Amino acid sequence: MTDKYGKDLVRALIAAINSGDPAELTAFLTVAWQGDLPSPPTPARPESSADPATAAVNLLAMAKSTGELMIMSIDADGTNRIRCLLFAPLIRNWYELTVGIGDDSTVNAFDLEPASAPDWLPAEGNLDSRITQATSYLQELWDADLFSGVVRLTQADDVLYESAYGWADRETERPNLSGTPFNVGSMNKMMTSVCIGRLAEQNLLDLDDTVATHLPGFRPDLTSRITIRQVLHHTSGLGDFFNDRFFAGARETLETVDDHLALIHDDPLLFEPGSRFQYSNGGFVVLGAIIEAKTGRSYFDYVREHVFDVARMTASRFPSADELTDEAIGYTNYTAAGAVVGPRVPHLDTLPRRGAPAGGGYCSAVDLTRFGDALRNDKLVGAKVKATLLDSTDGISRIGGALYTLGFQVHTEHDVVSYGHGGGGPGISSFLDVFPDQNRSLVALSNYDSGARNIRAELRRTFWPAD
Numbered sequence: 001m002t003d004k005y006g007k008d009l010v011r012a013l014i015a016a017i018n019s020g021d022p023a024e025l026t027a028f029l030t031v032a033w034q035g036d037l038p039s040p041p042t043p044a045r046p047e048s049s050a051d052p053a054t055a056a057v058n059l060l061a062m063a064k065s066t067g068e069l070m071i072m073s074i075d076a077d078g079t080n081r082i083r084c085l086l087f088a089p090l091i092r093n094w095y096e097l098t099v100g101i102g103d104d105s106t107v108n109a110f111d112l113e114p115a116s117a118p119d120w121l122p123a124e125g126n127l128d129s130r131i132t133q134a135t136s137y138l139q140e141l142w143d144a145d146l147f148s149g150v151v152r153l154t155q156a157d158d159v160l161y162e163s164a165y166g167w168a169d170r171e172t173e174r175p176n177l178s179g180t181p182f183n184v185g186s187m188n189k190m191m192t193s194v195c196i197g198r199l200a201e202q203n204l205l206d207l208d209d210t211v212a213t214h215l216p217g218f219r220p221d222l223t224s225r226i227t228i229r230q231v232l233h234h235t236s237g238l239g240d241f242f243n244d245r246f247f248a249g250a251r252e253t254l255e256t257v258d259d260h261l262a263l264i265h266d267d268p269l270l271f272e273p274g275s276r277f278q279y280s281n282g283g284f285v286v287l288g289a290i291i292e293a294k295t296g297r298s299y300f301d302y303v304r305e306h307v308f309d310v311a312r313m314t315a316s317r318f319p320s321a322d323e324l325t326d327e328a329i330g331y332t333n334y335t336a337a338g339a340v341v342g343p344r345v346p347h348l349d350t351l352p353r354r355g356a357p358a359g360g361g362y363c364s365a366v367d368l369t370r371f372g373d374a375l376r377n378d379k380l381v382g383a384k385v386k387a388t389l390l391d392s393t394d395g396i397s398r399i400g401g402a403l404y405t406l407g408f409q410v411h412t413e414h415d416v417v418s419y420g421h422g423g424g425g426p427g428i429s430s431f432l433d434v435f436p437d438q439n440r441s442l443v444a445l446s447n448y449d450s451g452a453r454n455i456r457a458e459l460r461r462t463f464w465p466a467d
Contacts, residue, residue: 005101006101009082013099013107014084022056033052033108054339057339061339062112065450066093066095066454067091068090070088072084072087072094073085081099082098084099085097090144091141091146094114094116098110114457117461121461122461122464122465123464131161134462141455146454147448147451148167148176148448150162150163150445151365151444151455151459152365156373156439164180168328170331176447180315180364180365181363182328182446183327183425184361184445185424186422187423187432188357188361189421192288192291193389194375194389194407195299196228196406197389198385199290207388209228211227211290214228214290215286215289218265218286222269225273226238227273230274231286234277234280236273238280238286239264239267239280240264240282241263241264246263246352251350254356255354257292260288260356261285284407299357308367311371311379312374313364313368316364317362320354321354327362329447330425330427330428330447330448331344331345331346331347331448332344332346332350333345335349350425363445368441368445369441372441376434376439389405390405390406390408390419407421409421417437418433424450427448429450429454430452431452442463444456
């Protein structure tokens, strides 16, 4: 295989993806692809390979959230690997694509990862100018059907920026508002972490206690080897409850922490505790069970009293499926049956009946900036415990460019520190960035696949410590 042939093959692949035509992309994959076909993992269906037609739909569903992809550079190193730097001009995101080319001149591997901007510079102008830039950017995305949701930036008690786009309920044309509760996915892990920190502060547990010490009835053969700190760090070896049983119907009955716990009860450890990092929703369900065991309260009541009420998060809760009222409905191209091309569909068939300590609660943008303020001002836990939760000295735990601490993601970017968490799933996308040195909180919530995640880099650049 010549390098030129490999580069041409990759250019043809990107052109087929940009076409938006399932038939064209399927035809390309049928001829040009051997081995595992790409199936971008999602909580709805974490498959690794598919037939050409299904793989085409998966790739087009992914491209639905990015818009057109442009090849900015393409290199071959003589090892049958083609590396491309891609740019999505609408969302202004960069990606690194690595494609493997087999000896038979067909594509046999595909890896797409976010990449840093090659020449990063903060937006120019004062805060008013940056607000204008952010508004223009978000309006352009809404016009292109790439964003639906809310963005909010606060500094102490002042709201510096707030905007909302799209529909919380498309059928009734109920608009998204700053006070609309969105499913925030894994952002609830921060709240679970804070509750564990509070119990440590009260000497009801130690982070280096084993799980079995406080939850002796749950798999002591495994949990006697796992510490609470490791669970918070995602280094416990515990797995996920988004498994075959979840999608076979169990999701419709998941109402309590114990219901979620039952889904992982029989699972083996994925690795020796402490040996490596692997994101674990199941681990945070275990933490919720510890909170219940130590307090005698349901996890949901405890979070309401000691997080939501303290931080004045008046719109935040964990409603069951039949209690949804003013919440935003998520819209997705990933259903429980697989990816779909065309208009996004409601995401309700991918959700558990109620959220869990790992995520799935509902919060508004207003509430999440209040959570950031309460955390920054040591109202949820004291400064010593907060510093422990945010301690980023352990380099084993990384997600993208962030260090994963004890239930938080900590970024040090261009000498500015921020902490928070993101959330994602079908029709769910969210993030909170707290900038402690600037007394700022930046929140984005979206009811589109990757809607908030895809704008995070540009919003951080636009509002980078402004005047």
